[in-house]
Amino acid sequence: MRRRAAVLTAGALAGALALTGCSGSGTGSDKAELSVGSSYMPQPVSADMAAGFLTITNKGGAEDELTSVTSDVAGEVTMHSTVGGAMTEKSSFAIPAHGRLVFRSGGNHLMFEKLKRAPKQGQTVTVKLTFSESGPLTVEMPVTSATYNPSTGH
Template identity: 65%
Template sequence: MRGRAKGAAVAAGALTGALLLTGCGSSGSGSGSGADAGAGSGSGRAALSVASAYMPQPVSDMAAGFLTIANAGGAKDELTSVTSDIAGSVTVHQTQGGAMREVAALPVPAHGRVVFRSGGNHLMFEQLKRRPKQGENVTVTLHFARSGTLEVRMPVKAATYNPATGH
């Protein structure tokens, strides 16, 4: 390899290693998405919304996704699956005690929230059909046990994006 190509390969390898070391993730929560699901905030229903959704620009055929799911309702719900036309599969990963594992469902407590961030819970987009570029949006459908589906537009940010600084 020569000069620029070698530098790009080293950067891609370093980023891939960093993603694996942080539980397949990148950085915490970022720009918002105004998606909502459920009906009202009554005591017996889930009222879901999504904020801070983003995907760091992928450097391989895999990508991570981050967001926050809030439940203003009086009933718990569960995120049972995630789909996107950009990936062969999207899996939900939970991190507890520093250990990451794929889960079939993730609880969303009543009057609570679930945060997907670097080193914690996150989405893994596998078998990408194409690599989305910074500035594009990826459409993701969240499937819930009680509330049905919720479609979210996830902006693609720089691979080095850090929501704490906005870069």
């Protein structure tokens, strides 16, 4: 009888722990957990404007929002989406829980305007990303060749 009670108690405890794990409380998963990868800036072909690309990954259980981008190399950094060939300036971008926000050539991208200096291939550009919920992230964005394609590495 004692053995049966111990098995039932262990089973109930395991079930309770499984349910607690699903609640998301106390695990930290109810917040955004942001990281940045695949950042690069093609060497600008214009003296006053450049583009930038990166991926923001959210491993957390809550959505966040990219609200602004700044850089010491530019007077202004704007965010754009491109859909069906039409480019639109955006004031923010959502980053879904357990998802990604991708800035890539031909899609969402950053525009570095009023360049203070012309970034050259091999240098890095410091970029500060500001979010509605999470703290800011600072990224060192490498400057690549003007024709760099991340899918081929050239």
